[in-house]
Amino acid sequence: MPMRIERDLHMATGNGETSYTKNSRIQEKAMFHMKPVLEEATREVYTALLPKTMVVADLGCSSGPNTLRFVSEVIGIIARHCKELDDRRHDRPPQLQFFLNDLPGNDFNNLFQLIQQFHKSTARKHKGEAEEALPPCYITGLPGSYYTRIFPSESVHLFHSLFCLQWRSQAPEQLKGTKKTCLDIYITKTMSPSMVKLFQQQFQKDFSLFLKLRYEELVSGGQMVLTFIGRKHEDVLTGESNHLYGLLAQSLKSLVDEGLVDKEKLESFYLPMYSPSVGEVEAIVKQVGLFNMNHVKVFEINWDPYDDSEESDVVRNSIRSGENVAKCLRAVMEPLVASQFGEAILDKLFEEYARRVAKHLENEKTKHAVLVLSMKKAIHV
Amino acid sequence: MPMRIERDLHMATGNGETSYTKNSRIQEKAMFHMKPVLEEATREVYTALLPKTMVVADLGCSSGPNTLRFVSEVIGIIARHCKELDDRRHDRPPQLQFFLNDLPGNDFNNLFQLIQQFHKSTARKHKGEAEEALPPCYITGLPGSYYTRIFPSESVHLFHSLFCLQWRSQAPEQLKGTKKTCLDIYITKTMSPSMVKLFQQQFQKDFSLFLKLRYEELVSGGQMVLTFIGRKHEDVLTGESNHLYGLLAQSLKSLVDEGLVDKEKLESFYLPMYSPSVGEVEAIVKQVGLFNMNHVKVFEINWDPYDDSEESDVVRNSIRSGENVAKCLRAVMEPLVASQFGEAILDKLFEEYARRVAKHLENEKTKHAVLVLSMKKAIHV
Numbered sequence: 001m002p003m004r005i006e007r008d009l010h011m012a013t014g015n016g017e018t019s020y021t022k023n024s025r026i027q028e029k030a031m032f033h034m035k036p037v038l039e040e041a042t043r044e045v046y047t048a049l050l051p052k053t054m055v056v057a058d059l060g061c062s063s064g065p066n067t068l069r070f071v072s073e074v075i076g077i078i079a080r081h082c083k084e085l086d087d088r089r090h091d092r093p094p095q096l097q098f099f100l101n102d103l104p105g106n107d108f109n110n111l112f113q114l115i116q117q118f119h120k121s122t123a124r125k126h127k128g129e130a131e132e133a134l135p136p137c138y139i140t141g142l143p144g145s146y147y148t149r150i151f152p153s154e155s156v157h158l159f160h161s162l163f164c165l166q167w168r169s170q171a172p173e174q175l176k177g178t179k180k181t182c183l184d185i186y187i188t189k190t191m192s193p194s195m196v197k198l199f200q201q202q203f204q205k206d207f208s209l210f211l212k213l214r215y216e217e218l219v220s221g222g223q224m225v226l227t228f229i230g231r232k233h234e235d236v237l238t239g240e241s242n243h244l245y246g247l248l249a250q251s252l253k254s255l256v257d258e259g260l261v262d263k264e265k266l267e268s269f270y271l272p273m274y275s276p277s278v279g280e281v282e283a284i285v286k287q288v289g290l291f292n293m294n295h296v297k298v299f300e301i302n303w304d305p306y307d308d309s310e311e312s313d314v315v316r317n318s319i320r321s322g323e324n325v326a327k328c329l330r331a332v333m334e335p336l337v338a339s340q341f342g343e344a345i346l347d348k349l350f351e352e353y354a355r356r357v358a359k360h361l362e363n364e365k366t367k368h369a370v371l372v373l374s375m376k377k378a379i380h381v
Numbered sequence: 382m383p384m385r386i387e388r389d390l391h392m393a394t395g396n397g398e399t400s401y402t403k404n405s406r407i408q409e410k411a412m413f414h415m416k417p418v419l420e421e422a423t424r425e426v427y428t429a430l431l432p433k434t435m436v437v438a439d440l441g442c443s444s445g446p447n448t449l450r451f452v453s454e455v456i457g458i459i460a461r462h463c464k465e466l467d468d469r470r471h472d473r474p475p476q477l478q479f480f481l482n483d484l485p486g487n488d489f490n491n492l493f494q495l496i497q498q499f500h501k502s503t504a505r506k507h508k509g510e511a512e513e514a515l516p517p518c519y520i521t522g523l524p525g526s527y528y529t530r531i532f533p534s535e536s537v538h539l540f541h542s543l544f545c546l547q548w549r550s551q552a553p554e555q556l557k558g559t560k561k562t563c564l565d566i567y568i569t570k571t572m573s574p575s576m577v578k579l580f581q582q583q584f585q586k587d588f589s590l591f592l593k594l595r596y597e598e599l600v601s602g603g604q605m606v607l608t609f610i611g612r613k614h615e616d617v618l619t620g621e622s623n624h625l626y627g628l629l630a631q632s633l634k635s636l637v638d639e640g641l642v643d644k645e646k647l648e649s650f651y652l653p654m655y656s657p658s659v660g661e662v663e664a665i666v667k668q669v670g671l672f673n674m675n676h677v678k679v680f681e682i683n684w685d686p687y688d689d690s691e692e693s694d695v696v697r698n699s700i701r702s703g704e705n706v707a708k709c710l711r712a713v714m715e716p717l718v719a720s721q722f723g724e725a726i727l728d729k730l731f732e733e734y735a736r737r738v739a740k741h742l743e744n745e746k747t748k749h750a751v752l753v754l755s756m757k758k759a760i761h762v
Contacts, residue, residue, distance in 0.1 A: 053533040095533040099521060104493045112485045112524035119525075138533055140480060141522040143493035144500075152434040152476040152519055 026305035026328055026368070027066045027163050033299045034227045034372045035073065038160065041223045041294070041374045042077045045157050046094065047085075048221045053095040054078070055156045059146045060164030061100040063111040068118045070160060071098050071139065075122075078135050093135035101142040101150060105335070108141045115139050145169065147209055151217040158223055159214055165228035166241070169206050171270035172198035178268075183253045186245035186271045189237050196236055203274035207284050215290040218377045224291070230371035231277040232298060240366055241275040244303070247360060248329070251352040252341070260348065261341055269340050281371060295374040300367035303357070315361040322358025326350045407686035407709055407749070408447045408544050414680045415608045415753045416454065419541065422604040422675070422755045423458045426538050427475065428466075429602045434476040435459070436537045440527045441545025442481040444492040449499045451541060452479050452520065456503075459516050474516035482523040482531060486716070489522045496520050526550065528590055532598040539604055540595055546609035547622070550587050552651035553579035559649075564634045567626035567652045570618050577617055584655035588665050596671040599758045605672070611752035612658040613679060621747055622656040625684070628741060629710070632733040633722070641729065642722055650721050659752060672756040681748035684738070696742040703739025707731045 046054060056074055061067045075096060082093040100111065122134065144150045146161075147169040170176075175198055182188075187196050214224060231239040252269075255261040278296055285291055302309075304321035305328060315321050330350045338346060360366065427435060437455055442448045456477060463474040481492065503515065525531045527542075528550040551557075556579055563569075568577050595605060612620040633650075636642040659677055666672055683690075685702035686709060696702050711731045719727060741747065 053536060097533050097536070104497045108489045108493060108522065112489060112522075115524060116485045136530070136533070138531060139524075141489065141493075141524070143496060143520075143522070149517070150519060152478050152517070155434060155478070 026301055027064075028069070029301050029305055030163060030227055030370050031066060031069060031073070033301075033370065034162070034225065037295055037297070037372050037374045038073060038225050039077050041225045042074055042158060043081050044376075045221065045223050046078060046081060049157060049219065051094055051157055051219075053097050054158070055097050055099070056158045056160065057099040057101060057142070057151065057156050059101050059159060059161040060167070061102050061106075061111070063102070063107040063114070065114075066162065067100060067111060068114055070162065071100075071118070071137070074098075074158075074160075075135060075137055082135070096135050096137045098137065098139045099142045099151070099156075100139065101144065101146060103145055104143040106143070108143065111141060146213070147206060149213055149216065153216050154219045156214075156217050156222060157219055158225070159218065160225050162227045163229065165207070165210070165226055166230070166273055166275050168202050168272040168274055169209075170202070171272045172202040174198050175270050180267055183249055183256070183263075183266050184246070185249045185252070185266075185269055186273060187236060187239070187242050188246050188249075189242075199274050200236065200280075202272075203276055203280070204284060207276070207281070208288050211285065211288045211290055215377060220377060220379060223294070223374060223376045226371075226373045226375075228371055229275050230281070230298065230369050231275050232300070232369035234277045234279050236277075239275050239277075240303075240369055241273070243360065243366055244325075244329070244368075245271055245273070247356045248333075248353055251349055251356055254352055255345060255349060260345055265341055275369070276371075278371060281373065285373075285375065290378055291375040292378050293373065293375045295372070297372045299370050299372070301370060303361070303366050303368065313365050315365045318358045318361040321361050322354040322356075325357045325361075326354035329353070407682055408445075409450070410682050410686055411544060411608055411751050412447060412450060412454070414682075414751065415543070415606065418676055418678070418753050418755050419454060419606050420458050422606045423455060423539060424462050425757075426602065426604050427459060427462060430538060430600065432475055432538055432600075434478050435539070436478050436480070437539045437541065438480040438482060438523070438532065438537050440482050440540060440542040441548070442483050442487075442492070444483070444488040444495070446495075447543065448481060448492060449495055451543065452481075452499070452518070455479075455539075455541075456516060456518055463516070477516050477518045479518065479520045480523045480532070480537075481520065482525065482527060484526055485524040487524070489524065492522060527594070528587060530594055530597065534597050535600045537595075537598050537603060538600055539606070540599065541606050543608045544610065546588070546591070546607055547611070547654055547656050549583050549653040549655055550590075551583070552653045553583040555579055556651050561648055561651075564630055564637070564644075564647050565627070566630045566633070566647075566650055567654060568617060568620070568623050569627050569630075570623075580655050581617065581661075583653075584657055584661070585665060588657070588662070589669050592666065592669045592671055596758060601758060601760065604675070604755060604757045607752075607754045607756075609752055610656050611662070611679065611750050612656050613681070613750035615658045615660050617658075620656050620658075621684075621750055622654070624741065624747055625706075625710070625749075626652055626654070628737045629714075629734055632730055632737055635733055636726060636730060641726055646722055656750070657752075662752060662754065666754075666756065671759055673759050674754065674756045676753070676755040678753045680751050680753070682751060684742070684747050684749060694746050696746045699739045699742040702742050703735040703737075706738045706742075707735035710734070 058067065058070055061070075078093055078096060102108070122137075142150055175195070180195075182190055184191050187199055218224070229241060231241070233239070252261055252266050256263045256266055278298060282293065282296065285293055304315070304324040306324050307315065307321055309316070327350075330346070334346060337349065341349075439448065439451055459474055459477060483489070503518075523531055556576065561576075563571060565572050568580055599605070610622060612622070614620070633642055633647050637644045637647055659679060663674065663677065666674055685696070685705045687705050688696065688702055690697070708731075711727070715727060718730065722730075
């Protein structure tokens with residue numbers, strides 16, 4: 001069965017060792033960094049519009065602890081903000097309606113169990129406090145690709161997306177069905193410039209579409225906070241993602257050499273991904289002309305999300321770090337890789353990958369470059 | 382593990398022989414009967430409010446073909462109505478936003494796959510037609526009990542519920558933990574009047590709460606169309622549900638005799654159900670005083686949903702009908718029964734049940750009494 005994005009692009013399910021739930025610390029770290037931006041955008045939207053019900057959408061919510069951490073953040077921001085306002089005037093906090101969106105292959109059943117626990121624990125935590133302490137909160141699940149319209153026009157106040165917009169709607173269209181001579185799955189230094197351009201074009205097409213769709217869905221005065229993996233340098237050939245997926249391609253290639261992976265399957269496999277630079281993102285936002293950028297920032301997170309040493313340039317335990325990176329990437333990539341190459345190779349592939357990452361980290365402590373953008377719907381008079 | 386309504390009250394999953402998907406013809410028939418009422422309510426709400434986005438909620442949506450049949454009906458009603466209006470003035474159809482609600486134990490993953498197919502087939506069917514032909518439609522899933530608040534205040538235009546409101550939020554509270562002497566699981570002629578009263582009180586409490594919650598959630602001018610299993614006669618001891626569940630209790634009892642079901646487990650098992658009469662429903666609506674009843678109707682559906690002979694009072698093939706009834710009830714009851722008595726007994730139980738139903742139908746062609754109500758949020762000046 002060929003890979004199908006709608007079905008196969010989702011995080012590893014369940015609660016086991018290789019699940020996304022157990023391997024999403026990098027997303028947690030990113031949330032820590034983007035919190036101030038989220039806080040500012042949320043406050044601004046609420047203050048400007050004072051909606052009776054504030055509609056907040058999380059695009060690419062997945063189904064793990066981070067999903068409800070985001071919900072919890074927004075509830076906290078609104079609660080604090082309304083308390084401050086309340087000292088001046090007597091507003092009641094607004095109602096909050098959350099739409100948690102992901103592709104239909106996402107494990108919404110698991111997410112809905114988490115929501116139920118979340119409601120219960122929130123109620124327990126605030127038992128005895130004044131009823132007004134927390135804004136009433138209603139949470140729904142919205143299946144569908146954010147590269148299509150998923151909301152009625154002008155119905156959302158705040159969009160948020162964490163670690164998703166590096167995914168494309170598909171691998172570059174013109175690469176489909178073509179066989180590559182090298183066995184790259186993403187941009188490398190040896191890739192032909194015309195192929196690199198196809199990856200860039202897919203990003204430009206997808207991101208423009210994304211902006212246009214969200215513009216329609218946002219109310220006037222609405223904002224978006226988008227956090228995703230990007231590139232620190234403008235040069236497309238020196239991104240940190242190139243290393244990350246380059247090592248995965250090498251691991252797949254070594255499985256081809258061992259006869260465990262069909263060479264033809266690797267020849268037709270490209271990642272539906274692109275990690276853009278700040279310049280590329282800004283150029284598209286400007287070109288589309290529907291949003292005013294409030295904020296752009298790049299921060300870095302060690303490849304090994306359990307390595308919290310921000311200062312040192314040396315990886316202390318590269319073997320362990322290699323394993324951690326492999327676990328994280330497996331949680332994100334497993335369904336996609338399994339649908340192309342079969343489940344049987346997963347353990348072996350990610351063991352090989354861990355070794356290669358460890359070796360890489362011995363020479364160079366590599367970090368993800370993460371972009372945080374916040375932008376406001378432009379008013380066209 | 383004791384039975385938990387939130388987890389265990391849902392239709393049998395999957396697409397197999399005993400699944401709800403394959404055994405929901407009775408719900409399909411009910412939908413045929415209630416369609417004119419739905420059409421009238423939908424038109425009235427739209428005409429009165431002309432919302433830019435019409436918000437429609439299906440409460441207890443389950444996860445089968447009927448769920449999207451309802452969505453499809455509403456889309457059709459709005460499309461036809463707007464076309465008629467369009468001859469007079471130039472309105473564009475509104476956007477439709479559907480919230481499909483059920484308990485968190487419902488198989489939303491399956492439902493979301495169906496939604497995806499639905500979007501695709503709708504797009505295919507209307508390819509080439511004018512873009513305005515169908516109202517744009519956005520579908521979300523909403524986990525939670527409708528005996529709690531699940532929507533922001535005044536955010537819904539139309540509520541619908543098909544074959545769910547006979548379910549209570551729990552079995553009568555005061556029966557919990559008590560051991561019954563007879564082995565009834567629902568009201569029978571031999572049940573003590575005080576126990577019968579507890580079933581009635583649970584209904585009164587739940588239905589009042591339901592009305593109060595929905596009143597808060599409906600916009601002014603909003604309506605509800607509710608279809609559920611009720612009672613034809615006012616006498617609480619002569620309902621058709623009494624027979625249906627009486628035969629299930631007898632089947633369980635015979636498994637106790639055979640040593641397959643633990644007697645203590647049956648002694649503490651009551652169905653979280655009540656099938657009210659029109660009089661009972663009207664009394665509560667009046668007492669709560671938040672809705673004006675537009676329409677109340679009772680119609681009947683043969684226990685065997687594949688028996689389409691409405692005229693004859695004789696069941697032609699009682700063996701086959703017994704099996705059909707057993708299949709339908711199993712699709713609805715399986716998770717609940719399995720959580721109380723274990724999965725191992727299911728086949729045997731419903732074989733026994735089919736035999737008992739067949740015998741019953743030889744003497745008396747029994748029908749479900751189905752209530753259809755339509756009501757409008759009252760305006761309090």
